[in-house]
Amino acid sequence: MKTSTISIDVQLSDEKVPEAIFWRASDSTIEDVQKAKALMLAFWDGAEKTALRIDLWTKDMMIDEMTDFFYQTLMTMADTYNRATQHEELVESMKKFAHEFYHLSKEKQLKENKA
Numbered sequence: 001m002k003t004s005t006i007s008i009d010v011q012l013s014d015e016k017v018p019e020a021i022f023w024r025a026s027d028s029t030i031e032d033v034q035k036a037k038a039l040m041l042a043f044w045d046g047a048e049k050t051a052l053r054i055d056l057w058t059k060d061m062m063i064d065e066m067t068d069f070f071y072q073t074l075m076t077m078a079d080t081y082n083r084a085t086q087h088e089e090l091v092e093s094m095k096k097f098a099h100e101f102y103h104l105s106k107e108k109q110l111k112e113n114k115a
Contacts, residue, residue: 008039010056018058037061038069067105074098 004027011020021036038057045052057066078094081087 008041009033013059018056021056021058037065040073064109067102067109070105071098071102074101 006025009022022033041054043052082091
């Protein structure tokens with residue numbers, strides 16, 4: 001059996017606010033450490049039947065970037081759910097929500113920028 005490793009390093013300010021996030025995967029074709037502005041990591045605890053999460057973002061992550069990040073994550077989650085279940089109607093519902101979320105968020109940003 002082969003083992004693959006994903007390493008995540010987070011540089012924190014004195015106030016423990018993430019300033020930089022770096023990651024590397026042992027099976028990646030990219031050898032250099034990669035920089036990220038945000039991450040969402042979830043584990044399923046089968047014994048407890050709960051999701052364990054780590055959500056981090058750096059102080060330089062802009063709201064428009066966060067909107068794009070959430071939209072893309074929601075769409076990817078829908079695709080993953082589809083591969084696992086083939087529940088097409090639920091997948092379409094998830095994608096519809098993702099589109100609505102994205103457009104409502106962009107509208108809110110436009111209003112706030114005009115104010």
